[in-house]
Amino acid sequence: MTDPIPPEEKAATTSIGDLLSGVTQDLSTLFRQEVELAKAELTESAKKAGRGAGMFGGAGLTALFALLFLSIAAWWGLGYLLNNALSAVVVAVVYGIVALILFLRGKKELKQIDGAPKTVDSLKKIPESVKPGGHA
Structure with missing residues (x-):
């Protein structure tokens, strides 16, 4: 399917105001699309970060219990000396x-x-x- 008006003729007959309006509209659409893409990417990244932080929290709590029992063992062992x-x-x-x-x-x-x-x-x-x- 071809455009009924050739691009050269369309450019020659279109006013500067219409051209600027088209560029502004295209830029606005581009910015909106970029913001939506950024939102989608950041949402996915935030979900992954949340899961990772939860795993780190669990690891930290487990390490705390290990340190507690290691401390009790050290205290008990030194108690013999x-x-x-x-x-x-x-x-x-x-x-x-x-x-x-x-x-x-x-x-x-x-x-x-x-x-x-x-x-x-x-x-x-x-x-x-x-x-x-x-x-x-």
Whole structure:
């Protein structure tokens, strides 16, 4: 099936306003389609992330129970060398040292966060006419 009006003739007879209107409508449709695609992809990714987070939560809880029983075994084992009260203090001090090391490392990592400087710089370069609410 062929178009009854050749493209050259159609371009010559169409006003600039109609051409701009068509381009604007096409851009609007493109943006809507891209947003819908992004929503669909992010929804699927969020579902997968939720399942993965649940698995990590289960693994963390199981590891906590393993650590608890390992701690009881260490306390009990040290109780044969020392008395039970002193062996409990030794195990608690070891955990305190580990907690302090993890805290200090975490604090150091948080101080190194610098956000998204490249994105901020890139957004500053967008012309005002393209930004939402901008004027041409």
